[in-house]
Each structure stands twice: as structure tokens, then as C-alpha cells.
């Protein structure tokens with residue numbers, strides 16, 4: 001049973017884990033807080049990008065010897081594989097923490113991950129603490145992992161005259177790019193959402209031209225390390241993605257115009273696509289921003305559980321005109 005100090009620390013770890021959203025992919029955004037033996041917080045950290053230290057390593061570095069006999073509180077199961085950085089379970093064992101509190105197990109570990117190894121080393125391990133709150137941040141990464149494609153967000157302007165392309169110059173568009181890995185535009189161009197944010201060579205992106213097969217494109221982007229994808233284009237561009245169930249979240253920007261108007265029926269739907277439910281509506285400068293998610297996906301738990309995509313077409317994507325590692 002987690003103590004109230006540990007639960008409190010987990011909420012802190014969840015909050016700081018979100019600082020890595022938009023830069024850690026293909027790795028997950030993870031946060032860690034270390035409590036000393038007496039329960040004081042003595043260190044915290046989060047994963048910034050692949051190839052750099054994991055959250056646990058940052059938190060343990062801050063804690064130093066105060067981690068001895070203490071507790072590490074981490075939003076995702078510590079890794080067990082030695083890659084570009086040492087395995088976190090070994091770092092935790094070397095730091096002599098007595099207990100590790102985990103929110104969400106890593107689905108890729110198949111029960112042979114850090115938790116099992118930590119237990120085998122005599123560390124007390126508790127799993128499932130604030131798991132649903134941790135999924136608010138981890139959800140899109142977990143969904144991408146489960147579906148082997150990025151979670152996809154499509155913003156658009158819902159004018160009274162019909163659906164229009166979202167303006168990329170708006171401040172809100174910039175904020176959406178901050179939490180995305182890549183942007184796919186209507187002309188087939190793919191760019192890192194914030195140039196340089198993932199580090200050199202961490203994303204492998206290719207433009208798409210000619211006949212675009214949406215499910216092949218999203219699968220290829222996943223292979224290239226993209227876990228959160230932003231679609232920038234109009235209805236004709238997004239429709240094939242919608243038809244295959246590949247869009248997880250939409251933002252409808254509804255301009256503030258007259259209080260008494262007649263909306264056009266030029267679009268096939270009025271405000272959000274069929275199969276989507278509104279989970280938020282926020283007034284911005286000049287717009288109301290309506291957030292909607294595929295029914296079956298959870299509104300508060302990231303995007304995990306979004307209904308599965310259907311359909312698979314046999315045609316081949318016309319990909320690879322520019323295999324550009326991100327700068």
C-alpha cells in the first residue's frame with residue numbers, strides 16, 4: 001500500500017513527466033521522484049529525449065547518497081535493457097533504494113522487465129499506483145505502441161461556411177506542435193513538429209507524394225519513431241484517415257461570429273466527425289476550441305483505449321522522396 005507521501009510524489013512525477021511530451025519519442029515521457037528513507041523528497045527528474053538519461057537516472061543523480069534505503073516513485077516501469085543508457089533497474093539497485101513505486105507496467109517488458117528484476121534483487125516493488133492519472137501523460141505513447149501507429153490529432157476550423165484548414169500561424173497551432181512529434185501536411189510533406197526537438201537522428205521522416213495510403217503512412221511514421229502525429233489539412237485530406245479510424249482526436253476551432261446565423265451544410269458533418277464525442281470546449285481569443293475524441297477512447301486517460309482502426313488497403317505508399325533525419 002503506497003503511503004500518502006508516495007502518492008503525492010507520484011502526482012509530482014506525473015506532472016514533470018509531461019515536460020518530455022513532444023521530445024522523448026520514440027521513448028515514452030517518464031517522470032521520477034526519489035524519497036529519502038525519512039520520506040523527504042531528495043531528487044526528481046524526467047526523460048528529455050532518446051539517447052539521454054532516463055528519468056530514474058536524473059532523479060538518482062539529484063538524490064545522490066540520500067537515495068540509500070529510500071523510495072523511487074516512477075510513472076512507468078523502469079527499463080531492463082541496456083541500450084544507449086544503462087538499465088534503470090540496475091541504477092536503482094546500485095543506488096540501494098529499498099522500494100520502487102510504479103504507476104504503469106511497460107507493455108514491452110512482457111513481465112521480464114525492471115519490476116521483476118528489482119524484486120529478484122530484494123527491492124520492494126509496488127505497481128499500479130495512480131495508473132489512470134499516469135496514463136493522462138503516457139496514454140498517447142501506450143496507444144501508439146498498441147496500434148503500431150502514432151496517435152493522430154487533426155485540428156481544423158469549423159466555419160459556418162464549412163470545414164477549413166487550421167491556420168498554422170495561430171498561437172494555439174504552435175502549442176499543438178509542441179506536444180506532437182511530427183506534422184503531416186496535405187501536400188504530403190512530413191516535418192518534425194518542432195525542428196530539432198528530438199535530437200539528431202532520433203526521428204526518420206519521409207515525405208509522401210502521389211497516392212497516399214493513410215494506414216501505410218502512419219505505420220511508416222511509427223517505424224520512424226513518431227508517436228504523436230499532427231495532420232494539417234482540410235476535410236478532403238483528413239477524410240481517408242477518418243474513414244480508416246486513424247484519427248484519435250480532433251480540435252474544431254469555431255470562430256466567434258454572429259449570435260444569430262445559419263450554419264452551412266456543405267460539410268458532411270456539422271462540428272465533429274461521426275464517432276467522435278466532445279470532451280472539452282474552451283474559449284480562446286476569437287475562437288471556441290472544441291476537443292473531441294473517438295468514442296471508446298477515454299477523455300481523461302490520454303488516448304489509450306481509442307477504438308481500433310479498421311480496413312487495410314493493398315496499395316503501396318509512394319514514400320521516401322526525402323529520407324530526412326531530423327536536424
Ligand SMILES: [Zn+2]
Nearest residue numbers: 054078079088
Ligand atoms: Zn530506463
